[in-house]
Each structure stands twice: as structure tokens, then as C-alpha cells.
Amino acid sequence: MMLLTLLLLMTLAAYYLGLRRAVTVAGGPTSVRVLHSRPAYYGMWTAIWCGLPALIIFAAWQMLEGRMLTHLVVAQLPPEMQSLSAARLSLIVNDIRNIIYGNIPVGQVSPAVQAAAELYLRLQAISRIALAAAVLASALAGLGAAYGRIHIRLRARNQVERLVLWLLGACSTIAIFTTIGIVLSVLYEALRFFKSVPLTDFLFGLQWSPQMAIRSDQVGSSGAFGAVPVLAGTLLVSGIAMLVAVPIGLLAAIYMSEYAGKRLRSVVKPLMEILAGIPTVVYGFFAALTVAPLIRSSGHAIGLDVSSESALAAGLVMGIMIIPFVSSLSDDMINAVPQSLRDGAYGLGATHSETIRQVVLPAALPGIVGGVLLAVSRAIGETMIVVMAAGLTANLTLNPLKTVTTVTVQIVTLLVGDQEFDSPKTLAAFALGLLLFVITLGLNIIALKVVRKYREQYE
Amino acid sequence: METATEQRTLFTKEEIGVTTPEDSKPQHRPEKTLPADRAQDKPAPTVGKPFVDNPRMACRHVNVFYGDKHAIRDVSLDIGRNQVIAMIGPSGCGKSTFIRCLNRMNDTIEGCRVTGEILLDGQNIYARQVDVVPLRAQVGMVFQKPNPFPKSIYDNVAYGPKIHGLARNRAELDEIVETSLQRAGLWDEVKDRLSHAGTSLSGGQQQRLCIARTIAVGPEVILMDEPCSALDPIATGKIEELIDELRRQYSIAIVTHSMQQAARVSQRTAYFHLGDLIEVGRTEQIFTTPRHKLTQDYITGRFG
Ligand SMILES: Nc1ncnc2c1ncn2[C@@H]1O[C@H](COP(=O)(O)OP(=O)(O)OP(=O)(O)O)[C@@H](O)[C@H]1O
Ligand SMILES: [Mg+2]
Secondary structure, three states: OHHHHHHHHHHHHHHHHHHHHHHHHHOOHHHHHHOOOOHHHHHHHHHHHHHHHHHHHHHHHHHHHHHHHHHHHHHHOOHHHHOOOHHHHHHHHHHHHHHHOOOOOHHHOOHHHHHHHHHHHHHHHHHHHHHHHHHHHHHHHHHHHHHHHOOOOOOHHHHHHHHHHHHHHHHHHHHHHHHHHHHHHHHHHHHHHHHHOOHHHHHHOOOEEOOOOOOOOOOOOOOEEOOHHHHHHHHHHHHHHHHHHHHHHHHHHHHHHHHOOHHHHHHHHHHHHHHHHOOHHHHHHHHHHHHHHHHHHHHHHOOOOOOOOOHHHHHHHHHHHHHHHHHHHHHHHHHHOOHHHHHHHHHOOOOHHHHHHHHHHHHHHHHHHHHHHHHHHHHHHOOHHHHHHOOOOOOOOOOOOOOOOOHHHHHHHHHOOOOOOOOHHHHHHHHHHHHHHHHHHHHHHHHHHHHHHHHHHHO | OHHHHHHHOOOOHHHHOOOOHHHHHHHHOOHHHOOOOOOOOOOOOOEEOOOOOOOOEEEEEEEEEEOOEEEEEEEEEEEOOOOEEEEEOOOOOOHHHHHHHOOOHHHHOOOEEEEEEEEEOOEEOOOOOOOHHHHHHHEEEEOOOOOOOOOEHHHHHHHHHHHHOOOOOHHHHHHHHHHHHHHOOOHHHHOOOOOOEHHHOOHHHHHHHHHHHHHHOOOOEEEEEOOOOOOOHHHHHHHHHHHHHHOOOOEEEEEOOOHHHHHHHOOEEEEEEOOEEEEEEEHHHHHHOOOOHHHHHHHOOOOO
């Protein structure tokens, strides 16, 4: 920590030194125009030379230190310990670590291990000092070299900007690599699942009851991993949600952007956006405790058989939850339609509603479609409401009054509780996750395609 | 000199015509009292002949406010039949504001208030019982920036006739579309690609498409707000020819920043300055012998 602070201070100093040097080289503050770049760039350039190599050394050292020290310590262990199997050896290394971090009292381990731990600590202290020396030396050397090379024709700006460019590029690839990493890890686990359950059974099986006999002599179901009922449940609930959210959201957006007065809009719009800020658990309560009983009692009143947890209840509440997504994006898109298009329609004697329906909405459509698909992704990924209001039973049904379950809910139920991480039951969660990912990815691709198509048409 | 030009050019009867009693009033105001730079409180009186016989549209004491801003100050002006009136003036003087009053496009602007009378064929378009929808079909508008709808060329032109139910069947609609495009001088260029997007045309073509779209509704008056400001000289030339052609059937008001254009296409010219209508007269007269100092300064390029 100290070291990093020191490095930071040195870098700051390097900045000012570089700046001053550049001004001096140029021949005073009045003639800085002879420099290739503005003086501040020389400062940054010097600072980079001072700080960056030192920082890299620091990071690399930190990464390698533990491994190096362990290696050295193991080499010093008595020979009979070294000849143990790899697994035992790693246990011993663990012991050493634990002593170092004070996790086990000193007296409990063998003297050899004790000695190794002491050795480790000694080596570590040496390593720390060496690190500090290396970092500071590198910073000073960088500073000195850069300082000496400042010259009026030095292209400091170009070099600094190239570095910034790399930095920006690196940041943008972080997102990509994270996605790839997630996909790969899910894919790996899913493949393990498909080793025990064939892909076709998973994709086309009509039964979902992920119970596996843990011991071979155990009585119980052998487990069925057909994803169709779960998927159907997801689509049913999301479908109901979209049926609620799209019309209400879109019409609200039209009202907000085309009809509502300024004052009303400034009150109602934030209020609607509050909907998006309510935690989904709270929506879940609402669905389970208010909406579901309401649906059930009104269903009974007209002689329908409604289960106490129903797709309808979950879908309705989920629909309410995603109204703000649809309305707020649509509102933005409608507002983005240029006034000149509206004027054109009015100028031909179109009424307000004709203008909205025939000119404004078509022009705003790409954005609206984008908003709707975003909402769909959101609905498919939603878990909490469904857990609380739609139930856990995997029914293959299109009847919204029945209990259904969704992909996300199943993932949760598969992973909660004590599970072995290599039973098909647990691995099924990854397969479901992969399925979900593929579906949302497909949706996003479709959304992009649709949006691009309309763009072409309307630009 | 004036009489010579009158005989030579295509000025219609109304402009040469007899001055009505109303007409003569502004002329007789002594020019001495006119402020060279305007008095802040009182609207400047108009010099010249703002009125014509048998006008298509008559504006009387029109004031426009944007909130507190007084953008048009007591303007009285006639739009004659089958002629083009050009509105010129420095930027921000209220030309667009005024022309937008003529079909109540200002209604769509929040905080915009119009007082005074604007008569279309004797009827006040700001009267309470008037519906703006048929009014705008009667008084069409072409905007400064071409603004075709994001639809096909055909649908752009067919849009107006469709909403007003001008065609009973597809064949009639086709006919309206074709004649409108022909009159706008665009038919030959687009007849093979009527289903292409209107926005795929060039700027000049788009503007002619917007003109076709406007005349497809069969308006009586066409308002044009700087219709050529985004166009090259060739497209401008085509649109100017078109305006001259359209004049036979319609009454046209055009806002322009190009003095040459005003001189080429219009029969009357109105000069606006900071919300006041300074001078109105035959185009020839305005450009050769302006009576007001401000008009003279403007057309000789001393400002604006
Ligand atoms: N929507 C509006 N809200 C408030 N003030 C406006 C609005 N539109 C125009 N104005 C003001 O009214 C005055 C006249 O504007 P207008 O657009 O009519 O000028 P113009 O003569 O058409 O100018 P230009 O030649 O630049 O188009 C200007 O001072 C302008 O600032
Ligand atoms: Mg204007």
C-alpha cells in the first residue's frame, strides 16, 4: 500500500517535471508553440514512463510471488515429505499457509511444517523489499530516461493518445471477454449434463421432474429432464406479461408524449418510472398475496377451476412490472420523431390521431420494437415473481389458470440446498441456463434485425 | 417606367388595379414619421399596397406572441388570387411565423398566441367554429426542409387524398398520384420506382415530392417556407418553374431569402422587419424603387 502511494506521488512529480522540462526546452512559457505537443502531454508522457513500467512490475510480482515462494519453501522441506503424493503435498502447503495467516495455532503441526512456515515468512519479507526496490528503481529509471528525452520534436501527444486508445480498447473488450467467459463456463457444465442426459431428451422431453436417486438402492423416481414444460411455462408467463405491458405501455407513451400537458407529464412520468424501481420481491408479494387470491376467487365465482398459484397472476404482475420499460423507451422514441414529419402531416390536413397512427408511430417503430424486445428479455429472465406466484410444478399446459413453472425458477430450485455439483440434477441448471441464454440471444438478434430493417425503410 | 413594366409583365389585374379605400390608407401616412430603427413600443406602419381587390386571404391586424415575445406586430396583408406573394426580410423577422398563421400551423406550438383576423374567402379561419383539419387541406404548406414521410413515394402523395377520402377507388388514387407528381415535375424521374422510399430521393426530388404531396390534396392556397433553401440551382430552377406554373390555379405565398428568387417568381413582395410588415408592393416596384428606407437597405444588401 505504502509502495503504491509512493509510486503515485512519484508519477505526479514526474508529470510536473515533464511539464516543466518541456517548457524549459521550448525556451520559456511564451514560446511553448515550438513544441510538437502541448506541454501537458510531455508531462503525461513522463508520468507514463515513470508509473506504467513500475506498475507492471508490481502487478506481475504480486501474481508470481505466492507461487515462487511456495516452490522455494517446498524445495526446503525434508525429503520424505517431498516424496509424498501431490494431494498430500498440497495439504501440507495448505497447513503452511494456514500458519502464516494465523489460522491454526502454532503448536499443532509438525516442526518441519513449522520451520517451512517460518522460512516462508522470511522469504516473503525479502521479496517485499526486493519488490519495493525494483518498483522504485524502475520508476526512477523511467522518469530519468523520459526526462532526458524531452525534446521539442518529441511526438508526446501521439504516444500518449495511442496509449489511451489501447486503454479504451481494453475496457471495451472486458465486456466481451466476460460474456465469452460466462458462456464457456455454462457451456462446459451443460456439456457434462448432456453426457448423462441426451440432448434430445432434454430438448424434446415432455416430463420435467429433476429428482435423481442419489444411491443406487434408493427408492424414488429416476428423474426426467424434458425442458418442454418448463419452457412452455416461461413462454406462457412472459406472453401474458407482454399482453399486459405492450398495450398499456405503448398507449401510455402515446398519451404522455402526444397529448399530456407539460405539467401532467412532469408528474406522471417519474411516477411511472417508480414502477421500475420497486424490487421484484415486492411485486412477488403483491402477486402471491393480492392478485392470485383475487383471480382465484373471481374464477370460482364464475365457476372456473383456478389453482391458487397461477400463470395468470404471475404474468399480470410481471406485465405491470415491465410497463415502464415499454413506456419509457417508446416515449423517448416518439419524442425523437422530428417535428417536421408531424408538421408535414398536419400541413396536409391530417388530424392529430391520424398523424400519430400513420406518421409518428411508423417512424418510431424501430425504437418501440427494441423496447418491447428488451422487455421480453426482462420478462423471460424474471424469477422472483414467478417463484412466488406461479408455483413450482412443471405442468405442460397453455391454461393460464394452472400452476406452471419457468426456466429461471427451476434453475433456482435446482441450485438451492445442499447439492453435489456433479449430479445431473444440479448440472441440469446449467443446461437450462444455456437454453435461456440461447433464447435471449436469439431474441436480441431478431430485435436487431427488425430494427435495422425498419431503419432502412424509414431513413 | 412603372407603366412600362406593367404592360410588359404578367401582373394580373388586381395588382395594377384600382385602390380600395382601405388600400389607400397606409400609403398616405407621412413617411417622415416612420422610424428608421423601430420604435420599441409601436408597430411600424406599412408602406405600399398591402391590399388587393378580391383577395383570397385577408389578414387584418394580426399579432403573434410566443409567450411574452411579440413576434408579429399588427400586420395587415392580402394574399391575392392566382398570384405569388413573396415574403422577404432578415432572419428572425417573423416570416415563418406569419406564413404559419395562414393555415394555423402555429396551433401546434405551445405558448403561441395569435390575435387579429385572417379571412379565407371571407371567413375568419381563427373563428371558434372553424376546424383546422379541412382548413389545412385548403391551405397547404411546403416546408423549408423536405420532410417526406417514411413511406413509399406513392404513399407519400396518396396520403393526403386517402385521409380526406378524395379517391373512391385505387384507379382514382393512382390518377391523383400521377397528376400530382406530373405537376410537381417529378413523374418522369420516379414513375418506375413509386414503391421506393420517399426518403431515398435526392433533396431536390424530395422537395418536389413534398410539393406533389401538397397539391394532391387540392388546396386553394399553397404556403411555401423557404422551399429552395436546401437545394442546388438546378433543382431551385425546377421548383421556380413549378411555382410559376402552379400560380395559374393556386394562390401562393412564399418565404425566401433569395432576392433574385423573389424577383423571379413573385408578383407582389412583402418586406418584414423585426415583426413589422414594413413595405408591400409589386415586386418590380419593391426591387427597383423601394419607398421605405429599411426595404432599400435590405435589398441593396446593407444588412440581412
Ligand atoms: N417556437 C418559438 N418559440 C418562441 N419564439 C419563437 C418560436 N419560433 C420563432 N420564435 C421567435 O419569433 C421570431 C420570428 O421567428 P421566425 O421563425 O418567424 O423568423 P423568420 O423570419 O422565419 O426567420 P428565418 O429567416 O431565419 O427563418 C424570432 O425572433 C424567433 O426567435
Ligand atoms: Mg423561417
